[in-house]
Amino acid sequence: MSSGASVNALQRLVEQLKLEAGVERIKVSQAAAELQQYCMQNACKDALLVGVPAGSNPFREPRSCALF
Amino acid sequence: GSNHEQMLKRGYWSLKSDSFITKGKMPVLLVHQVAERVEALGQFVMKTRRTLKGHGNKVLCMDWCKDKRRIVSSSQDGKVIVWDSFTTNKEHAVTMPCTWVMACAYAPSGCAIACGGLDNKCSVYPLTFDKNENMAAKKKSVAMHTNYLSACSFTNSDMQILTASGDGTCALWDVESGQLLQSFHGHGADVLCLDLAPSETGNTFVSGGCDKKAMVWDMRSGQCVQAFETHESDINSVRYYPSGDAFASGSDDATCRLYDLRADREVAVYSKDSIIFGASSVDFSLSGRLLFAGYNDYTINVWDVLKGSRVSILFGHENRVSTLRVSPDGTAFCSGSWDHTLRVWA
Numbered sequence A: 001m002s003s004g005a006s007v008n009a010l011q012r013l014v015e016q017l018k019l020e021a022g023v024e025r026i027k028v029s030q031a032a033a034e035l036q037q038y039c040m041q042n043a044c045k046d047a048l049l050v051g052v053p054a055g056s057n058p059f060r061e062p063r064s065c066a067l068f
Numbered sequence B: 001g002s003n004h005e006q007m008l009k010r011g012y013w014s015l016k017s018d019s020f021i022t023k024g025k026m027p028v029l030l031v032h033q034v035a036e037r038v039e040a041l042g043q044f045v046m047k048t049r050r051t052l053k054g055h056g057n058k059v060l061c062m063d064w065c066k067d068k069r070r071i072v073s074s075s076q077d078g079k080v081i082v083w084d085s086f087t088t089n090k091e092h093a094v095t096m097p098c099t100w101v102m103a104c105a106y107a108p109s110g111c112a113i114a115c116g117g118l119d120n121k122c123s124v125y126p127l128t129f130d131k132n133e134n135m136a137a138k139k140k141s142v143a144m145h146t147n148y149l150s151a152c153s154f155t156n157s158d159m160q161i162l163t164a165s166g167d168g169t170c171a172l173w174d175v176e177s178g179q180l181l182q183s184f185h186g187h188g189a190d191v192l193c194l195d196l197a198p199s200e201t202g203n204t205f206v207s208g209g210c211d212k213k214a215m216v217w218d219m220r221s222g223q224c225v226q227a228f229e230t231h232e233s234d235i236n237s238v239r240y241y242p243s244g245d246a247f248a249s250g251s252d253d254a255t256c257r258l259y260d261l262r263a264d265r266e267v268a269v270y271s272k273d274s275i276i277f278g279a280s281s282v283d284f285s286l287s288g289r290l291l292f293a294g295y296n297d298y299t300i301n302v303w304d305v306l307k308g309s310r311v312s313i314l315f316g317h318e319n320r321v322s323t324l325r326v327s328p329d330g331t332a333f334c335s336g337s338w339d340h341t342l343r344v345w346a
Helices: A004-021 A028-045 B002-025
Strands: B048-052 B059-064 B070-075 B079-084 B089-095 B103-106 B112-116 B121-126 B140-144 B149-154 B160-165 B169-174 B180-185 B191-196 B204-209 B214-218 B224-228 B235-240 B246-251 B256-260 B265-270 B279-284 B290-295 B300-304 B310-314 B321-326 B333-337 B342-345
Touching: A004 B002, A004 B224, A028 B256, A028 B265, B059 B333, B070 B103, B070 B112, B070 B342, B079 B112, B103 B160, B112 B149, B121 B149, B121 B160, B140 B160, B140 B169, B160 B191, B169 B191, B204 B235, B204 B246, B214 B246, B246 B279, B246 B290, B256 B290, B290 B321, B290 B333
Parallel strands: B059 B103, B059 B321, B103 B149, B149 B191, B191 B235, B235 B279, B279 B321
Antiparallel strands: B048 B342, B059 B070, B070 B079, B079 B089, B103 B112, B112 B121, B121 B140, B149 B160, B160 B169, B169 B180, B191 B204, B204 B214, B214 B224, B235 B246, B246 B256, B256 B265, B279 B290, B290 B300, B300 B310, B321 B333, B333 B342
């Protein structure tokens, strides 16, 4: 015979699982297509992906001398 | 009575097995299959452009300032340093009263930093350029946990901080008053990492823990809204995809994974037979196409998020990579290591 406390804990677990199961889902094919679309739309701004014009990435320049 | 309990147990196992199927264990279309016709990426030339030396022990955490230039880092020896990554100069340094400062974060304004670790607290230090002022004098204790602080992040403003702890909880705090605004219970073991959703996507954050679970939380209600349990070991790092529709994780099981929030399941696994050490830290490039991951075998692997393949492996650190963040404008990323240094790569 289990204690009331563990039954309550089990009840809460079941409620949490029901909440998570109730999430509305889209298909992976649609989700993946949208992730892909986001990548494509933003690729040109992604310096680590496509690089930037010479001189405009401060880390690719030799470091400046601190004068003070 | 015991009938009620029996019914609950049946319900529990039925829900758990459904979730096992829908969340990721059954084979299903994955991102790389959908992305088959996407052009493969070419060769990458990414090198260490700056090395930040000055910590006396393992670097455990780092964060970028919104100015894309300053970096805060924290170390096992209790030191927290603010660097100008362009010049590699140290601008501020403070010694914490504890060792193992596992978490640090830059405030959105750039005017303060937060940090903590084995002291079980998260403290905020305003940054001052007054040479006469002692940084430690203005320290403000904000968060109190009952075990170590593993991660911290300011929300959209300097006014609130989100924390994760070895005590198994996350919490949201008001910086000014130190008041607990919301706590997040649900992890079955230490929480090791957290990341806030990009501001456009609303008030949620994701956390990862030693219970192998990644959990997505509603910040207002304190409720867990989605949970994912496909990793086979501790989750050391979680990071949202730039659109906010997905997040990546890095784990001691030597894999990184991608979870889509709207499909509510794992949609990619980034792994290789030759990679057998844990991934400690992950972050996306600006477009989300690349995933940078630091590992306990001292390397950084660069993954094509869509194709699922590794595009580059970066050597340089002489001990575990413990922390990694891409700069706010995506021009570079910084890694911190147990070799006492930080490296900026571009």
